[in-house]
Amino acid sequence: MAYDEERIARLLKALPPAPEGWVRAAQELPRSRQGLDEIVARAEADARFREALIADLESALAAEGFQPDERTLERLRERFSS
Amino acid sequence: MVLPSLTDAQLVARCRAGEEAAWNELVSRFSRYVYGIAVQAFRLSEHDAEDVFQDCFARVYENLDKLRDDSALRPWIAQLTRRLCIDRLRGGAREQPAVGEEFLGLAEDSMATLDEAMTVHEALAALSGDCREILDRFFAQDQSYRTIGEALDLPAGTIASRISRCLSKLREALEGKNPGSEAV
Numbered sequence: 001m002a003y004d005e006e007r008i009a010r011l012l013k014a015l016p017p018a019p020e021g022w023v024r025a026a027q028e029l030p031r032s033r034q035g036l037d038e039i040v041a042r043a044e045a046d047a048r049f050r051e052a053l054i055a056d057l058e059s060a061l062a063a064e065g066f067q068p069d070e071r072t073l074e075r076l077r078e079r080f081s082s
Numbered sequence: 083m084v085l086p087s088l089t090d091a092q093l094v095a096r097c098r099a100g101e102e103a104a105w106n107e108l109v110s111r112f113s114r115y116v117y118g119i120a121v122q123a124f125r126l127s128e129h130d131a132e133d134v135f136q137d138c139f140a141r142v143y144e145n146l147d148k149l150r151d152d153s154a155l156r157p158w159i160a161q162l163t164r165r166l167c168i169d170r171l172r173g174g175a176r177e178q179p180a181v182g183e184e185f186l187g188l189a190e191d192s193m194a195t196l197d198e199a200m201t202v203h204e205a206l207a208a209l210s211g212d213c214r215e216i217l218d219r220f221f222a223q224d225q226s227y228r229t230i231g232e233a234l235d236l237p238a239g240t241i242a243s244r245i246s247r248c249l250s251k252l253r254e255a256l257e258g259k260n261p262g263s264e265a266v
Contacts, residue, residue: 002257003202003253003256003257004253005249005250005253008202008249008252008253008256009221009249011195011198011199011201011202012199012202012203012206012217012218012221012222013221013222013224014118014122014195014196014199015114015115015118015196015199015200015203015222016114016117016118016222016223016224017113017114017117017222017223018113018114018116018117018135019117019132022113022117022132022135022136023109023110023113025136026109026113026135026136026139026140027105027106027109027110029105029109029139029140029143030100030102030105030143031102033143071136071140
C-alpha cells in the first residue's frame with residue numbers, strides 16, 4: 001500500500017491522544033487490583049471486617065487505612081453490598 | 083531494550099512477568115486506538131467511552147494469559163473494544179439509536195482506518211524523538227506552529243520545514259515496512 005504524505009497526515013490525525021486521566025487510571029490497574037485482592041483476602045479472613053464492609057463500605061475501608069480508587073470501590077460494592 | 087521499541091509479543095511477555103513498566107507501555111501504546119474505536123468508530127459519548135476504555139484494559143489485564151498468539155495483541159484489543167462498544171450501545175438502546183447493519187458497516191470501515199493509523203503510529207515510534215514529537219503535536223494534537231515552537235523551544239518559522247522533513251522520514255519508514263509498496 002503506497003503512503004503519500006497527505007495520506008500519512010490524515011492517518012496521524014485519526015488517532016488523537018486519549019484523555020490523560022483515562023490512561024493513568026488504566027495504567028494503575030495492576031496496583032488497584034493488588035489493593036482489591038488485599039481487601040478481599042482480609043475480608044475472607046476477618047468476619048468483623050467483612051461485616052463492617054457490608055454495613056458501610058467506605059467507612060470500614062477508611063478506618064483500616066485503605067484508599068481504593070473509584071473502580072476498585074465499585075467492584076467492592078458489587079461484592080459486599082448489603 | 084527500551085520499552086517503546088519492543089514488539090507487541092515482547093511487550094505481552096513482559097506484562098505477563100508482572101513488569102509494571104511494560105503494562106504502562108501497553109496501555110500507552112493502545113490507548114489512542116481503544117479511544118478512537120469507542121469515540122470515532124462507535125460514536126460513544128465520553129462517559130460511555132470512558133467505561134469501555136477502562137473495561138477494555140481491565141479485560142486485557144485479566145486475560146493476557148489466554149492470548150494464544152502474542153503478536154495478535156492489536157486485533158485482539160480491537161475485537162474486545164468492538165464487542166464492548168456494541169454491548170454498550172445495545173444496553174442503552176432506549177436512549178440511543180439501535181445498532182443496525184448499516185451502522186456496524188460504517189463502524190467497521192472506521193476501524194479499518196484506525197488500524198491503518200496504528201501502523202503509521204508504530205512507524206512514527208521508530209523516528210527520532212524530535213520528529214515524533216513535532217508530527218504528533220501538529221497532526222494528532224492539532225497544535226499551532228506557535229504552541230509547538232514554544233513547547234519545543236524552536237523558532238515558529240522553522241516548524242513547517244521540520245514537519246515536512248519529518249513527514250518524508252515517516253514515509254520512508256512506512257515504505258521500508260512495506261517492501262514493494264512503490265510498485266502499487
